[in-house]
Amino acid sequence: MKSHDMRGSTTICALALAYLTFMCTSSMVVESFSLASSKSMFASPLVRLQDSYISKQRQFSSVQLHEQPETGGGDPVVAEEEASVLETSDTSSSSPISEVDKAVSIPTKKQVGSRVLGSQELLMLPRQYSLGKDTFPQMNHVSCVVLSSTPSIEILQKAIDEAIIAHPLLRCHVAGDGEPQERIDLMKMVRKGNPQPETFIINDETCWTAKNVLDIIDVDGKTREELDASWKSQFEKDLDDGSWCDTVAGPLWKVTLHRLKDSGNSESEGQSCALMFAFNHAVSDQASANVLTDQIVANLAMLESSEGEITPSAQQEIPPILEESVLGKNKRFGDIGADALTDPGTIGYVLGKAAEGFKSPVIVPDSNEKTSSNAIFGAVQTIFGKSAGGESSYTERKSTLQFRKLSKEITSKLLEKCRAEGVTMTNALSSAVTLTSSDFIDGGNAKGATRNYKVLQSLDMRRFGQQMDKCDTVGCMAGSMDLMLGPIHDLEGKALRSNPTPSKKKEFWDLARE
Secondary structure, three states: OOOOOHHHHHHHHHHHHHHHHHHHOOOOOHHHOOOOOOOEEOOOOOOOEEEEEEEEOOOOOOOOOOOOOOOOOOOOEOOOOOOOOOOOOOOEEEOOOOHHHHHHOOOOOOEEEEEEOOHHHHHHOOEEOOOOOOEEOOOEEEEEEEEOOOOOHHHHHHHHHHHHHHOHHHHEEEEOOOOOOEEOOOOOOOEEOOOOOOEEEEEOOOOOOHHHOEEEEEEOOOOHHHHHHHHHHHHHHHHHOOOOOOOOOOOOEEEEEEEEHHHHOHHHOOOOEEEEEEEEHHHOOHHHHHHHHHHHHHHHHHHOOOOOOOOOOOOOOOOOOHHHHHHOOOOOHHHHHHHHHHOHHHHHHHHHHHHHHHOOOOOOOOOOHHHOOOHHHHHHHHHOOOOOOOOOOOOOOOOOOOOOOOOHHHHHHHHHHHHHHOOOHHHHHHHHHHHHHOOOHHHHOOOOOEEEEEEEEEEEHHHOOOOOOOOOOOOOOEEEEEEEEEEEEOOHHHHHHHOOOHHHHHHHHHHHHO
16 A cells, blocks of 8 residues: 555554454454554465465555455455564574575576566566666565474475476576667557567476575574574565566576574474475465465375375476456457457456546545645546555655564454455455545544545456466466445444444455455
8 A cells, every 4th residue: 555654554464354343243452453554365285384474565645555465265364463573683694595506507598488578467577667778676576484393405305396396487587678769659658560579488397496596594593483584585575676586597487494593403393394485476376376385285295294205296397377367268368459449348347447537546644735636637647657646746655564464263253254245355345445534534633534545456357258278387367456445434444443333344344346
């Protein structure tokens, strides 16, 4: 959520989580919830996997919601307990695989496959936004799992090596500059020709091993709290900083083991560790990151069993691009061309997006009146690719994270209530965020107005259209949609909290169904 007061944004998300539990059980006290602004993923049932936390970097230009790409029931899991300190700890020391080892382990690359990037994947790469040399930074995707015990480095490397062999995009780099032959409009935005399209080059299974992607951080401590402080600090850094990734050289991902310093001793059995995954978002989404995580954890379990061997996974094909997965073969934008611009569906979509600008969605907290959106100008901006909403010229986006986890009991109650109301947990969270935002408009000094709010939801596009991608390999099928909710009265969230009458609760669930 982009805002002028990051503390306000954090509180918005925290109270939004409180709403969800408040709406599913009358015994829950709202004040007992801590502040939160990031999402966490519920633990996988696989052996050793205890906690999982995910997020991804996304640009905000109005009231928007980070949604976790969904696997299973389609609902992100929100959180409850107090976060550990996120600042970098002086008690942690990094012990990466040595650069010598990394260099020695890289043989000559041998190409075994390739595919031109799709439009969604291109959004994730570092890219130009004007004719100058400046580029948008890459989009980062970060995922972390906490394991109940710490594997040996040798076993972990074997588990990762097997995953690298199975998934093509774990051993790819990007070739081609994607520059057009010419730009043919006055604004230099329409491109003609693409002689060197940006292309995934898939290298053979001998190109990289775990030594090229695995770093180790030995945490100078003995407690779970110290371990959590270490990986959470890196999580926050990797979410905004993708400078570690060279897309031309590859690889486009990495994994870091956070372990307590004495975890290598015989007395360390049962000590937790954390595996932190970071990806260029062009090669991952949360659904496929879950596939990778489950595979590596299963490999660890097999290697530590009495047999001590891995059952090799099938080598997967390069995943299709998002457009083809949804629309079918040969349906990427380059195949459709300019004819798509005159399609009634496309025209209707553009006009619908322009209409969002006329609704003047707000930015939260909106403590600077100069940032409020102009309806007509917002509509024009939207047509030219800019999201409608308030704009700040003096703040830069930086992710503000706190970590929570939700108990199994509360999760079950929340899911049961959402099913009874006929909504997903995602939409319930959207309703909670929107109502809470109404309490923080104008920096918390609401004027009694009614306003519209815009929520950006991410989607797992594997669920739509032709469904060609079966989520059996690592890849990016993350889409998004905008929800325009309102008009909503200022302080509507406080009104619900202070007097949760049946009619007020109905308004909450009606908003979730909107």
